[in-house]
Amino acid sequence: MQSYEAALNRFKEAEHKIHSLSYSTSMLFWDASTGAPKSGADARSQAIGVLSGFQYQLLVNEQMNEDLNTLMANLDALEEIDRVLVKDIKKEYDKLTKIPMDDFQKYNMLISKSSMVWEDAKAKADFALFKPYLTEVIDYLLKFAEYRGYEGHPYNLYIGDYEDGMSVDQLNVFFDELRARIVPLLKKIALKNKHIDTDFLKKHYSKELQDKVSRELLGWMGFDLDKGQLKESVHPFTMGVDIDDVRLTTHYYEEDMASALFSTAHEGGHAIYEQNFDRKLQGTALAQGTSNGFHESQSRIFENNFCKSEAFLSYFLPKLKEVFPEQLETVTFDKFNEAINLVEPSLIRIEADELTYSLHIMLRYEIELGLIDGSIKVENLPDVWNQKVKDYLGITPPDDSKGVLQDVHWSEGLFGYFPTYALGSAYAAQLAHYMSKEIDVEGCLKNGNFKPLTKWLNQKVHQYGALKKPNELIEMITGERLNSKYYCDYLESKYTKLYGL
Amino acid sequence: MQSYEAALNRFKEAEHKIHSLSYSTSMLFWDASTGAPKSGADARSQAIGVLSGFQYQLLVNEQMNEDLNTLMANLDALEEIDRVLVKDIKKEYDKLTKIPMDDFQKYNMLISKSSMVWEDAKAKADFALFKPYLTEVIDYLLKFAEYRGYEGHPYNLYIGDYEDGMSVDQLNVFFDELRARIVPLLKKIALKNKHIDTDFLKKHYSKELQDKVSRELLGWMGFDLDKGQLKESVHPFTMGVDIDDVRLTTHYYEEDMASALFSTAHEGGHAIYEQNFDRKLQGTALAQGTSNGFHESQSRIFENNFCKSEAFLSYFLPKLKEVFPEQLETVTFDKFNEAINLVEPSLIRIEADELTYSLHIMLRYEIELGLIDGSIKVENLPDVWNQKVKDYLGITPPDDSKGVLQDVHWSEGLFGYFPTYALGSAYAAQLAHYMSKEIDVEGCLKNGNFKPLTKWLNQKVHQYGALKKPNELIEMITGERLNSKYYCDYLESKYTKLYGL
Structure with missing residues (x-):
């Protein structure tokens, strides 16, 4: 021995x-x-x-x-x-x-x-x-x-806990880049003043039928419900306690059909990651996502790049019409696509559209920095929050449950966690870009066929769990480090088309 | 110090x-x-x-x-x-x-x-x-x-784990006594050959409405649903993890209204025990029932002595008619009372009537003894089971799920546990007898007013948790040790009246 x-x-x-x-x-x-x-x-x-x-x-x-x-x-x-x-x-x-x-x-x-x-x-x-x-x-x-x-800012410590090697300096650059390209894009959209009807999404959609569709969607995506559980909670989350036992939650709103569906797609992306680690890693600390940003990339790619794509929505709408014939009777594909991908400053992060989403993160990032370096006091938090929401999104929360109290994270001590949501979107766009070089992603999504896409992610990302670290993994797959260019390209291309800019 | x-x-x-x-x-x-x-x-x-x-x-x-x-x-x-x-x-x-x-x-x-x-x-x-x-x-x-x-029979060890001071010798006496009085009673009822209509209980009763009634019943009984949870499971059970967190389950059958209701009353009795330990005991091993028999006495007293009494059923039926008007429209009180208290040999212990129930326990007791002393082999168990069911109840299980596989207990190693169910009924009858000396139990139940009864149990039984041991406790309350006479008196009186013997 x-x-x-x-x-x-x-x-x-x-x-x-x-x-x-x-x-x-x-x-x-x-x-x-x-x-x-x-x-x-x-x-x-x-x-x-x-x-x-x-x-x-x-x-x-x-x-x-x-x-x-x-x-x-x-x-x-x-x-x-x-x-x-x-x-x-x-x-x-x-x-x-x-x-x-x-x-x-x-x-x-x-x-x-x-x-x-x-x-x-x-x-x-x-x-x-x-x-x-x-x-x-x-x-x-x-x-x-x-x-x-810690080195530099104490906040570096907490970002590093969730995203190995990330720092305040790097995040400042990251958000600066996003700001430089997304804010002008958002302005162009606002100037367009396009009227998009979303009333049909706010009709009454029963919880039971939403649950049924959510489970069906999870099945298409490749989540194995026999080795997991879908339940309801205040704030949707995913918990993989074992490769063979992965749980996720959603939250149904009967007057908002899109909320639970895309939150299920989101959590489903996380859950599929958790179900597909190599069995060699089972029961060890390596049977987990390699970083929060990478975990978020898997939820974002399913929620946004796949499920909110024109291609998938053209497959999804007829299916939804079968379940909700009355509510969706007169809805055309264009109307559906526009409503699902509507850009509109809103109060709730988890219901924000893809484009304004990163502003929600930027706001939280700035507040976390301030709370940690003492420039923001907890007692002033509702005011600071509301002011920033007004500055970035031009709106004001009616109360704190739709403002500073909306997210569970801070109550669980999860500081440094929010920025990884934005990193996740950036990884997702980069992965989708490279996936498209090998697979006809659009063609698959048009047929609701997630299999090749999920399999690609299983092989390239999921199986490794935390065995390969984020930088190593993204370079293995795409040949380069995280590059926010792909995310900005994706958003510009998508919304330019949608809004006829 | x-x-x-x-x-x-x-x-x-x-x-x-x-x-x-x-x-x-x-x-x-x-x-x-x-x-x-x-x-x-x-x-x-x-x-x-x-x-x-x-x-x-x-x-x-x-x-x-x-x-x-x-x-x-x-x-x-x-x-x-x-x-x-x-x-x-x-x-x-x-x-x-x-x-x-x-x-x-x-x-x-x-x-x-x-x-x-x-x-x-x-x-x-x-x-x-x-x-x-x-x-x-x-x-x-x-x-x-x-x-x-162990002393004497190795099975003594396992009874003792659930009921302090109980032995094979004592149990043999106990079951002998019950047998001597209940078997003749059962025979008399059989000879009467009375036709009792229970068809109306087997109509369709939706799970949702059964759940609603179950929760209402728990409320009347005095269970605080804000400090607990009711869910569904294969086999109903109660789990008090803390005075402030007591969980119970039931199992709904849409074609059998009585099953879930009285199983909820049963588990509710357990759950009320768990919710009412003295706060001084919270967080210690004394915040539990003093023995399995005593715990079972609390479920049995609510299920049988209270909820299946003529008095309570006369209150309950009109309430049930409000929830299930169509199913119960033509049902008279006598018809309801007879159906709920029907005596009929049946296959499933947890659905057995009060009278045949103890035979189900006797059968399990004999099998457990045999498995432990080697006179019964596991491989012969389905045959042995079916033979005993035929001998005692005159019927034969169609398959093992309705026979030897019906109870969870053995899979959890709970040998010596079953006899405590019969002891529970005996404690319950003894407690009810002494309660009647202080409270107009029948009058309360006629008005659906459980408060004085639950309060009596809170004070006499629940608050002590495991601080007072079974023998000490029953003697404190009734001035005598466990006496199966009260149980047999109760059964004879109830069924003599019901069947006009």
Whole structure:
């Protein structure tokens, strides 16, 4: 036996246990989001605290420290999966050892409570309920940044947690580029003052039938519902606890047919990623998306590049007419395509159109930066939010549930997460561009035939899970690093045609 | 600080963590039973294995051993809650230390898998699928009995796990008594050959409306749906993970209105018990029913003594007619009362009438004894089952899903559990008898007014959780030990009147 083998076995056993604890915590979150009584929040957050305590103990201890050092010194001798796993866990170890366990556990309990309170605050449109929790979350993030150390802006730390190698400087360049091309495009569209009828989307569409279509759509896309679950929650999300158990949620609005359908397409993209990791990665920390941006690229490519394309909508409309004959009777394809792809500044990020979407992200990015560097105070947040929404989108939220309280993220401490949504769209456009070189994407979508597209993504992206890191992966597939040009090209081309610019 | 205080603090902290792990495991079971994809069973059983491993480690270690010994030597100095908790955990410790951790963990993983397989086997009416799992479960139980040691019959060990102080000898007496009075009663009813029309119960009753009535009934009974959840599962069950988070399930049959309603009343009785423990017990192992028999007494008293009483049915029928006017239009009170309380040998235990119910239990008790002492082989189980059903009830199951596969219990290793159902009915009758001395039970039920009855149970039974043990509790309330006379009196009186004997 090699000197490192005992270390490798101990390491793998601990990693397996950590994975099972994280599985259990995920299930508690799933339960909390899909119908659990609110009154159970205390018991749940205590349980989550205990589970995260065990998780911490498994990761942070002298034996693990020694084993990781042994394995890091023998990386070349390890198989690829073990090698990447060791490097990832080592990074996690270094990150965590800088945070005292007591703080880590209290923070996890706070997060569990805070997201329940947020849900209540959102329902009541009462930011005051949420304010003390958000303040405490940010205090922890600042404290953790000091513990962990950072270069430049403390926010770099939090972006890096979701998108390896990303920084405030790079993001500023990224958003500057988008701004330079999308804002003028948006202005041109506004000047056009084109009237687009969306009334037919706001007729009554029963929840049951929307659910039926959502499931059908997931099936076309290639999601295996026998190895997953679709439920309803306040905020749609996807949770892959195992290759063979991938859950997603949507939220039905009976007076808005498009919302749930395209949110299902979005979450379905995430869910298909989670269902198609190589079996070799099952039960390890590599059975996950390689980064948040990459995960988002898979949801965005299905939601926008595929499902909102002219080609797919021409297939989809007749199917929808079968389910909703009365509501869609007089709707022509052009009318449908225009309504689905309508550009209109709106209040809710998850319902925003493709074009204004990145402005929603830019706004959040600026606010997160401000909250972290102290230039924005939590107590002023509703005002700051509303002002920015007015500045960028020209509209004002009627209350905080349609404003600063709309997203779950901050209640869960997810700072640095929002920018990855915009990165996701950019990856998606780049992937779609290269996919088109190999496959007749448009022809497939015209026939509702997702198979070749999903298969391409399975082979190029999904199977690798977190085995290949974002930069490595995008370069493997497209021969170049992330390039926002493809995203801007795609948007310009799509909306120039749609609005006859 | 007293010498035992450090031990007490360590003990309480460990107990708190054990409670949280058990909360988490319960949630995984809840998830598995209420819609989780079957394909996720492996990941789930691995997680359950890991959680139960931690639970074992927290309970079984040298520090805990020392602390328990210290605390057992200082019992008189402890407050009542701590004293009972220490004694209970000491008993659990002694039980577990005799089972090697590896076996304990493997057994828990087996159970998780086995109950999924059972569900599948039941759906397919294919005993062969389940056979190897049941065989393995029994092998473990026999192995564990040897590890743990027992007096007399190894089955004594397993009854004792659910009903403190019960034994094969006592159960034989118990069932002998019931047999002596119920079998003749049953014969008299059969000789009467009374025709009772139940066709109206088998009309189409939509799931949605049954669900609505079920929730209303739970509300009348005093279950707080804001601090709980009602869902559907294959086999109805109740799970109180916390005083503020109590879940129950039912199973709707659209062609059988009575099934879900009275199963909801049954689970509702369990659930009300779980919601009304004294807050002082919250988050400890004492926040549970004091025994299975006592827990069952609370479900039975609501299901049978209350909800199937003439008095309540006279209140309930007009309410049901409002919800199901077409189906119940021509149904008179007598017809309704007779149909709900029909005595008829049937195949499914959970749908059996009150009178034949104990025969279903007797049958299972005999089979369990036989499986444990080796006089019955698993491979012969369907034949043995069908023969006993024919002997006791005069009927034959058409397939194993309506026979030996009907109950989840054995797939979860719950041997010794069934007898507590019969004990529950006996406790219920005894409690109802003494309640009637203080409250006009019939008058309350005639007005659908459960409040005084539920309050009586809250005060006499529920608040104590597991703080008072079964023998102590029944004696506190009724001034005597469990006495099956009340149960037999109740059945004789009820059915003599119903059948005009």
